[in-house]
Amino acid sequence: xxxxxxxxxxxxxxxxxxxxxxxxxxxxxxxxxxxxxxxxxxxxxxxxxxxxxxxxxxxxxxxxxxxxxxxxxxxxxxxxxxxxxxxxxxxxxxxxxxxxxxxxxxxxxxxxxxxxxxxxxxxxxxxxxxxxxxxxxxxxxxxxxxxxxxxxxxxxxxxxxxxxxxxxxxxxxxxxxxxxxxxxxxxxxxxxxx
Numbered sequence: 001x002x003x004x005x006x007x008x009x010x011x012x013x014x015x016x017x018x019x020x021x022x023x024x025x026x027x028x029x030x031x032x033x034x035x036x037x038x039x040x041x042x043x044x045x046x047x048x049x050x051x052x053x054x055x056x057x058x059x060x061x062x063x064x065x066x067x068x069x070x071x072x073x074x075x076x077x078x079x080x081x082x083x084x085x086x087x088x089x090x091x092x093x094x095x096x097x098x099x100x101x102x103x104x105x106x107x108x109x110x111x112x113x114x115x116x117x118x119x120x121x122x123x124x125x126x127x128x129x130x131x132x133x134x135x136x137x138x139x140x141x142x143x144x145x146x147x148x149x150x151x152x153x154x155x156x157x158x159x160x161x162x163x164x165x166x167x168x169x170x171x172x173x174x175x176x177x178x179x180x181x182x183x184x185x186x187x188x189x190x191x192x193x194x
Contacts, residue, residue, distance in 0.1 A: 020137040021059040022124035064124035108155035118161040125163035129170035
């Protein structure tokens, strides 16, 4: 899926920044349900705007590698990740106790492809952090990410997996001491400048 160049035009400081943009065209197909305010199809709309305005040619466009269980378990509890992997709309009635335990329900509903969605958005954020750590880019963008409300053992605020924590854990492998002074950026749902 790689396309385009990989730098933005010079900013006010005159320096071109290498940009890695993580996007999976399938991410817009996930659906939280009728009336739910979280709408992953907006990510597809954002991508279409970037394409329309010719911005993709200034970025390295990458399809995120799906985060694996071991990646998610760097922050989340094993039993919670196993629950997310196994729950489906068809099986949720058999797991009412687990749904309550892991706070999955109204705000954080069970929908088709839930675990795959989590793997995709977390994979984009961790992939961005890896690119930053290896100096392969100055800016990493993952519009599907930024789902920071998820807790170690439960979903919260439309968020199932806390990709921000997972990305920060990856960044800390290289930037343990001076993360605040690093010139890199990680963009999820908003801009993080380090």
